[in-house]
Amino acid sequence: MFESAELGHKIDKATFDAEEPALRQALLDVQSELLERAKFPVVILIGGVDGAGKGETVNLLNEWMDPRHIRTHAMGAPSDEERERPPIWRFWRSLPPKGKVGIFFGSWYTAPIVDRVIGQTKGAELDRALEEIVRFERMLTDEGALVLKFWFHLSKKAQRARLTELEKSPKTRWRVTDTDWANFERYDRFYKISERALRHTSRAEAPWIVVEGTDARYRSLTVGKTILESVRKRLDEGDRHAVASIAPPVAATIDDVHLLRTLDMTTTLSKKSYEDELEKLQGKLNLLTRDAGFTKKRSAVLVFEGADAAGKGGAIRRVTGAIDARQYAVVPVAAPTEEERAQPYLWRFWRNVPRRGKLTIYDRSWYGRVLVERVEGFCKERDWLRAYSEINDFEEQLDRHGTVVVKFWLHITKEEQLRRFEEREAVSFKRYKITPEDWRNREKWEAYERAVADLVDRTSTEIAPWTLVPAVDKYAARIQVLRTVCDRLEAAG
Amino acid sequence: MFESAELGHKIDKATFDAEEPALRQALLDVQSELLERAKFPVVILIGGVDGAGKGETVNLLNEWMDPRHIRTHAMGAPSDEERERPPIWRFWRSLPPKGKVGIFFGSWYTAPIVDRVIGQTKGAELDRALEEIVRFERMLTDEGALVLKFWFHLSKKAQRARLTELEKSPKTRWRVTDTDWANFERYDRFYKISERALRHTSRAEAPWIVVEGTDARYRSLTVGKTILESVRKRLDEGDRHAVASIAPPVAATIDDVHLLRTLDMTTTLSKKSYEDELEKLQGKLNLLTRDAGFTKKRSAVLVFEGADAAGKGGAIRRVTGAIDARQYAVVPVAAPTEEERAQPYLWRFWRNVPRRGKLTIYDRSWYGRVLVERVEGFCKERDWLRAYSEINDFEEQLDRHGTVVVKFWLHITKEEQLRRFEEREAVSFKRYKITPEDWRNREKWEAYERAVADLVDRTSTEIAPWTLVPAVDKYAARIQVLRTVCDRLEAAG
Numbered sequence: 001m002f003e004s005a006e007l008g009h010k011i012d013k014a015t016f017d018a019e020e021p022a023l024r025q026a027l028l029d030v031q032s033e034l035l036e037r038a039k040f041p042v043v044i045l046i047g048g049v050d051g052a053g054k055g056e057t058v059n060l061l062n063e064w065m066d067p068r069h070i071r072t073h074a075m076g077a078p079s080d081e082e083r084e085r086p087p088i089w090r091f092w093r094s095l096p097p098k099g100k101v102g103i104f105f106g107s108w109y110t111a112p113i114v115d116r117v118i119g120q121t122k123g124a125e126l127d128r129a130l131e132e133i134v135r136f137e138r139m140l141t142d143e144g145a146l147v148l149k150f151w152f153h154l155s156k157k158a159q160r161a162r163l164t165e166l167e168k169s170p171k172t173r174w175r176v177t178d179t180d181w182a183n184f185e186r187y188d189r190f191y192k193i194s195e196r197a198l199r200h201t202s203r204a205e206a207p208w209i210v211v212e213g214t215d216a217r218y219r220s221l222t223v224g225k226t227i228l229e230s231v232r233k234r235l236d237e238g239d240r241h242a243v244a245s246i247a248p249p250v251a252a253t254i255d256d257v258h259l260l261r262t263l264d265m266t267t268t269l270s271k272k273s274y275e276d277e278l279e280k281l282q283g284k285l286n287l288l289t290r291d292a293g294f295t296k297k298r299s300a301v302l303v304f305e306g307a308d309a310a311g312k313g314g315a316i317r318r319v320t321g322a323i324d325a326r327q328y329a330v331v332p333v334a335a336p337t338e339e340e341r342a343q344p345y346l347w348r349f350w351r352n353v354p355r356r357g358k359l360t361i362y363d364r365s366w367y368g369r370v371l372v373e374r375v376e377g378f379c380k381e382r383d384w385l386r387a388y389s390e391i392n393d394f395e396e397q398l399d400r401h402g403t404v405v406v407k408f409w410l411h412i413t414k415e416e417q418l419r420r421f422e423e424r425e426a427v428s429f430k431r432y433k434i435t436p437e438d439w440r441n442r443e444k445w446e447a448y449e450r451a452v453a454d455l456v457d458r459t460s461t462e463i464a465p466w467t468l469v470p471a472v473d474k475y476a477a478r479i480q481v482l483r484t485v486c487d488r489l490e491a492a493g
Numbered sequence: 494m495f496e497s498a499e500l501g502h503k504i505d506k507a508t509f510d511a512e513e514p515a516l517r518q519a520l521l522d523v524q525s526e527l528l529e530r531a532k533f534p535v536v537i538l539i540g541g542v543d544g545a546g547k548g549e550t551v552n553l554l555n556e557w558m559d560p561r562h563i564r565t566h567a568m569g570a571p572s573d574e575e576r577e578r579p580p581i582w583r584f585w586r587s588l589p590p591k592g593k594v595g596i597f598f599g600s601w602y603t604a605p606i607v608d609r610v611i612g613q614t615k616g617a618e619l620d621r622a623l624e625e626i627v628r629f630e631r632m633l634t635d636e637g638a639l640v641l642k643f644w645f646h647l648s649k650k651a652q653r654a655r656l657t658e659l660e661k662s663p664k665t666r667w668r669v670t671d672t673d674w675a676n677f678e679r680y681d682r683f684y685k686i687s688e689r690a691l692r693h694t695s696r697a698e699a700p701w702i703v704v705e706g707t708d709a710r711y712r713s714l715t716v717g718k719t720i721l722e723s724v725r726k727r728l729d730e731g732d733r734h735a736v737a738s739i740a741p742p743v744a745a746t747i748d749d750v751h752l753l754r755t756l757d758m759t760t761t762l763s764k765k766s767y768e769d770e771l772e773k774l775q776g777k778l779n780l781l782t783r784d785a786g787f788t789k790k791r792s793a794v795l796v797f798e799g800a801d802a803a804g805k806g807g808a809i810r811r812v813t814g815a816i817d818a819r820q821y822a823v824v825p826v827a828a829p830t831e832e833e834r835a836q837p838y839l840w841r842f843w844r845n846v847p848r849r850g851k852l853t854i855y856d857r858s859w860y861g862r863v864l865v866e867r868v869e870g871f872c873k874e875r876d877w878l879r880a881y882s883e884i885n886d887f888e889e890q891l892d893r894h895g896t897v898v899v900k901f902w903l904h905i906t907k908e909e910q911l912r913r914f915e916e917r918e919a920v921s922f923k924r925y926k927i928t929p930e931d932w933r934n935r936e937k938w939e940a941y942e943r944a945v946a947d948l949v950d951r952t953s954t955e956i957a958p959w960t961l962v963p964a965v966d967k968y969a970a971r972i973q974v975l976r977t978v979c980d981r982l983e984a985a986g
Contacts (some may be wrong), residue, residue, distance in 0.1 A: 057818065062818045068811060068856050074819030081572045104818055317560060325549065325555045326567030326598055338831040363561050 001198050002191070003041070004407055005153035005212040009222075012294035016217040023224050024064045031065050031101070032232045038099030040144040042231060045107040048152030049190070050180050051162040052213025057152070057223055058105055064224060071096060075106035084299075084356040086401040088136065097342035098144070098428040109197060116193050117186055126193070127388060128453075130200040132393065136447035139390045141205040142383070143344035146234050149206060149446055150223055151198060152213040154188050163213075214459060228486065259453045262480055267476045274475035280321035281482040288489045289323050298492055299403045302485065303365045306410030307448070308438045309420040310471045316361055318478045319485060323359065335365035345387075346394055353398070366391055370455050375447045388458040395464040404484055404492045409452060410471040414445050494691050495684070498646035498705035503716075509710040516717050517557045523724045524558050524594070531592030531835070533637040535724060538600040541645030542683070543673050544655040545706025550645070551598055554720070564589060566848050568599035577849040580604065581629065585843040590835035591637070600627055600642075600692060607685050610679055619686070623693040625886065630699045632883045635876070636837035639727050640699040643716055644691060645706040649680045653706075662981040752946045756961055758906055760969045767968035774975040775815035782816050782981045788850035791985055792896045795978065796858045799903030800941070801931045802913040804971075805963045808903060809854055811971045812978060826857035838862060838880075839887055846891065859884055860900075863948050868940045881951040888957040897985045898957035899978055902945060903964040907938050917932065941982075 034042065042062075046054050062070055073094045082090040088108060096102030112129035112425070115121045121129075140147055154162060163180060166172045183190070202208040209226055211219050269277075288294060302319065304312045320328055331352045340348040346366055354360040369387040373379045395405050412420070421442075424434045460466040467484045471477035527535065536832050537554075539547050555563055566587045575583040581601060589595030605622035608614045614622075633640055647655060656673060676683070686793045695701040702719055704712050762770070781787060795812065797805040813821055824845045833841040839859055847853040862880040866872045905913070914935075917927045934941070955960040960977045964970035 055819075058818045059814075063810065063814050066806070067813045067818075067821075068806070068823045068825040071822055072818040079572065081574050081575045103818070272638055313559070313561070317556065320560045321552075321556050325551045325560075325565040325596070326548075328560075330559040330561045 001035060001195050001202075001208070002153050002210060006158075007212065008214065009212045009218045010215045011217040011221055013217065016221060019221060023221070023228065026228050026232075027065050027224060030228060030235060031069060033235055034101075034231060035069055035099045037235070038097075039367050040146055040234060041096040041098050041342075042101040042227075043096065043140060043145050043147045044101065044103045044227070045109070045147070045149040046103060046105050046152070047107060047109055047150070048194075048211075049154045049159055049187075049213065050183055051159055051166070052106075052152035052154045052211075053216060054105065054152050054213075056216065057150075057219060058103055060220055061103065061223070061227070065101070068246065069099070070101040070103060072103045072105060075104060075110065081355065086355050086397040088397055088402070089353060090345060095140075095145075095343060095347065097339065099342070108136065109201075113190075113197050117190050118255045126197070127200070132397075133201055134203060135389070135393050137201070137206045138203070139344065139346075139386075139393070142386055145344070146230060147206040148227060149208045150226075151194070151208050151210045152219065153210055154213045156191075158214050159184060159187065168443050194417055209434050210370055239422075243465040258449070259456055260411055260449050260468070263411055263470045265411070265416075265470045265472050267470050268473040269475040269479060271475065274479060277479045278318065278482070279487055281479065282318070282396040284486050285319070285322040285482060285489070286324075288486060289327055289359070292293070293493055294489065297356070297402055298489075299354040299356055299401075300359040300485075300489065301398055302359060302361045302405055303355065303405070303407040304361070304363050305365060305367050305408065305411065306370070306469075306471065307412055307417055307442055307445075309417050309424070310410035310412045312363060312410055314474060315408070315469075315471075315478050315481045316363060318482060319361065322482070327357065328359040328361060329354070330361045330363060333362060339484060346390065349394070354403070366394065367455060367459075370458075371451050372441075374451050375444055388455070391459055392461060392464075395459075395461070401435055402492075404488050405464045405486050407460075407464060408469055408481055408484070409456070409466055409467045410477060410481075411452075412471050415441065416472045494695075494701070495646050495703060496686050498703045499648040499651075501707065502705045502711045502943065504710040504714055509714065512714060516714070516721065519721050519725075520558050520717060523721060523728060524562060526728055527594075527724060527969070528562055528592045530728070532589075533639055533727060534589040534591050534835075535720075536589065536593040536633060536638050536640045537594065537596045538602070538640070538642040539596060539598050539645070540600060540602055540643070541687075541704075542652055542680075542706065543676055544652055544659070545645035545647045545704075546709060546712050547598065547645050547706075549709065550643075550712060550716055551596055554596065554716070557717060562592070563594040563596060565596045565598060568597060568603065568775075574848065578846050579890040579896070581890055582843060582846060584802075585840060588633075588638075588836060588840065592834065592835070598860070601629065602694075606683075606687055606690050610683050611746050619690070620693070623690055625890075626694055627696060628882070628886050630694070631696070632837065632879075632886070633877055634698040638837070639723060641723055642694075642701045642721060643700060643719075644687070644701050644703045645712065646703055647706045649684075652677060652680065700802070711889065715880065716923050735862055750913045751942070752949055753904055753961070756963045758904070758909075758963045758965050760963050761966040762968040762972060764968065767972060770972045771811065771975070774848045774972065774979055776810070777979050778812070778815040778982070779817075779973060781979060782820055786986055787982065788896055789917045790849070791982075792847040792849055792980065793852040793978075794847065794891055794896055794898050795852060795854045796898070796900040797854070797856050797903065798858060798860050798861070798901065798963065799962075800899070800910055800938075801823075801934055802910050802917070802927075803903035804967050805856055805903055808901070808962075808964075808971050808974045809856060809968060811975060812854065815975070820850065821852040821854060823854045823856060826855060826861060839883065842887070847896070859887065860948060860952075863952075864944050865934075867944050868937050879950075884952055885954060885957075887951055888954070892956040895985075897981050899981050900953075900957060900959045901962055901974055901977070902949070902959055903962045903970060904945075905964050907935075909965045910935065963969070 034040075046058055048054055049330075058072055062072065071094070075090070078087075078090055091104070091108055094102065094104070112121075113132070114125055116123070116126045133241045137147055163176055163184060166176045198210070211222050213219050213309075302315055306312050316330060322331065329352065336345075336348055349362070349366045352360050352362075366387075369379065369391075370384050374384040397406050421434055421438065456466045456468070467480070469477050469480050506614045532550070539551055541547055548669045551565055555565065564587070568583070571580075571583055584597070584601055587595065587597070595869075605614075605619055605626070609616070630640055646696075656669055656677060691701045702715075704715050706712055787793075797809055799805050809823060813823065822845065829838075829841055840861045842855070845853050845855075859880075862872065866966050867877040891898050914927055914931065949959045949961065960973070962970050962973050
């Protein structure tokens with residue numbers, strides 16, 4: 001992959017000086033158009049060999065373009081807040097919003113490649129990490145981001161020459177550290193592993209652009225022109241960028257047998273048994289969340305979904321009632337804010353991912369994409385179809401980090417919902433809970449049922465299984481929820 | 494202050510059981526009204542003696558109210574991201590938005606009191622910290638927050654009894670640590686110092702509510718009712734809460750002599766001198782920001798204000814051109830986002846305060862409050878009048894933490910502005926820079942001049958002085974900016 005980047009590309013000063021002013025102006029122009037139309041974010045990754053001009057190029061881009069609308073992220077050692085969350089979290093929090101440019105100096109490639117070079121991981125682990133990256137980048141591009149990945153390359157000979165040259169002058173000597181020479185010793189291994197990484201992750205939607213780093217003028221013009229052309233093209237494409245849906249239609253059940261209808265909705269629990277069980281399970285949950293096994297190594301994400309009036313709020317309160325208030329946060333999911341709308345849809349859930357020893361309880365969640373957004377047509381079919389695998393990826397990141405993911409669907413019958421709606425409307429202080437929207441959603445009961453069956457089929461995984469809770473009887477439902485949370489935390493150890 | 498909290502207040506079970514259901518319902522009701530109308534945030538502080546039921550009360554509040562709209566913040570040891578910013582930063586980032594409740598378990602009082610108790614600080618330092626707290630809380634309440642401060646008290650005898658009792662049962666023994674007993678030894682000192690803290694900071698706008706902690710039923714009802722009544726009252730007050738302006742009018746200069754007119758607008762610099770100086774100063778700035786004295790101990794905040802077309806962007810680019818892109822972020826200040834509008838106006842500037850070794854460059858800033866908002870009447874007179882001291886407090890926090898604050902006003906003449914506007918409109922690629930708003934602002938030139946004179950008089954402090962930059966000659970202006978930044982960083986050492 002690096003062959004073309006060892007040819008000794010060069011641009012002479014006269015050519016550079018002739019081209020630079022127009023390029024700068026054109027970059028400023030597309031940047032301001034990007035900002036005005038705010039259709040998509042530009043994510044620029046900078047990676048490659050030491051001494052190949054990565055830092056210089058980033059500085060140059062900030063000089064050429066309007067630095068007010070670029071944010072450069074030096075991804076050095078993670079902070080403690082970052083270490084206590086899945087590795088990708090720090091990149092999520094730094095993603096540029098629509099209309100802006102984000103430059104990642106050091107990226108999600110750095111750790112997988114470096115860990116493999118120093119022998120901390122095996123080849124299979126690298127491949128898995130790369131597979132995850134491919135899926136992450138596909139999500140970004142599907143969400144509309146323009147992802148530009150630059151790899152700065154130097155041949156071994158050129159790198160040695162570069163380091164030696166920098167060392168000669170007292171002005172630049174400080175830039176060459178022992179680490180640089182140690183890295184140089186590993187050149188061949190780094191070459192092989194990064195070639196593998198680039199090969200695996202160079203896809204149509206986010207290809208790598210390998211740039212020979214020897215000649216500053218050549219690499220600057222290359223990067224500048226690539227950015228210009230890519231942004232220009234995407235701006236001109238307008239909505240034509242959107243690919244036509246190529247997904248096969250989701251098969252509807254042709255008989256009347258489906259998952260939710262197999263639930264036993266007649267389960268009940270006496271008040272006495274409920275109170276006994278509640279006390280026992282809340283005590284257990286309290287101990288489990290206070291245990292050092294949890295507070296020092298784990299965190300948890302609880303997801304509550306369900307039909308309107310299925311009793312999510314009540315179930316959540318029985319869970320929070322058992323846990324120290326300092327350990328949990330409940331995130332009610334309503335319409336996204338302006339800042340959230342300028343990001344991929346999973347962003348607002350990522351931003352609430354808990355630190356070590358904490359729990360985040362989502363009252364409705366990222367499943368809105370394949371529930372309300374699907375049923376109401378708020379997003380296109382291709383968008384909610386891809387959401388299933390994006391969601392699985394998200395939950396896998398959480399699980400791998402040690403975050404326990406517990407998901408509940410609280411189910412009631414259509415008749416029971418009607419009864420509860422009417423009851424709520426009759427009781428003055430509960431009236432605010434019923435909105436015209438609730439009545440409208442009710443008319444789409446069957447479409448929701450189908451969406452739920454699909455989401456369970458597609459996202460109930462070993463690491464993050466769905467628990468379907470018959471909730472006509474609130475006592476039984478709450479006990480099932482509490483018991484499931486306890487079981488999952490206990491199993492996580 | 495604690496006398497009434499040592500009287501042995503008690504509520505019997507029958508009374509409690511009779512009152513609790515109605516209280517819970519009323520709390521839920523005000524909470525949902527608060528959320529719907531989203532007029533103000535509720536900030537609840539929980540402090541006091543160990544063993545006085547702080548944790549239990551916080552848990553109870555979460556049980557009584559809807560936990561989806563409460564966020565409880567356990568303010569334990571700060572994270573590294575927090576330690577690299579002024580101490581108050583972590584509270585700013587955790588403030589509840591309008592319509593929500595934020596409970597701070599451990600608050601901005603904790604460190605000042607504890608540091609004094611263990612003898613790490615002197616009395617004068619405590620007093621200064623308390624003075625800052627008073628100003629911070631006044632800002633919060635002026636911005637509309639309802640601030641409720643609960644102090645849980647136990648007499649010495651009661652605390653000893655409580656700790657001994659907890660130790661007796663194997664079920665609660667874990668809750669008593671050596672630290673608790675060590676703290677008990679310091680009871681008298683803690684009593685004295687916290688009494689002083691409460692006395693200094695109990696103000697009409699945010700009084701302390703001291704609660705005797707011995708009896709769980711008494712303290713729970715007290716806290717619940719206080720919250721209920723306070724929120725209810727504020728909701729009912731509506732806009733009557735707003736106090737009438739009692740500020741004297743700002744004196745207008747009655748002659749034509751004022752600050753901006755004393756600037757020598759004829760300063761010029763030749764292109765040759767400019768280029769020489771630019772190279773020299775950019776090299777110097779680069780070294781200063783790379784120096785370990787800066788990267789390990791300091792950070793910087795640069796503020797650029799000025800008339801439209803005064804050349805802020807160009808000056809900023811000459812500064813960023815000297816610094817590694819990984820070290821700075823430029824924050825262009827436009828209309829606040831929805832999340833920002835739900836917070837005190839300084840919140841969006843606090844959120845961008847740099848970590849150690851970094852610089853944040855604000856292109857327009859918190860001074861918008863006393864410039865555009867004042868002149869255009871976007872906020873009330875009493876609001877922009879109090880902003881001067883709030884801004885001074887903000888900058889003092891930055892300075893005390895080691896953040897260098899550099900502020901520029903770039904000034905041009907009215908004639909020069911006209912020339913630049915016309916020039917920009919003539920050049921196609923600069924046209925986007927001129928908006929109808931720019932022409933409107935121009936009509937208020939004299940009002941802006943007066944606002945600038947006031948802002949300099951009131952916020953040019955020793956720690957954060959204003960630099961007024963005559964900017965008709967761009968070369969001279971940029972050099973003055975660069976030189977000032979270098980001087981300030983150098984002086985900070």
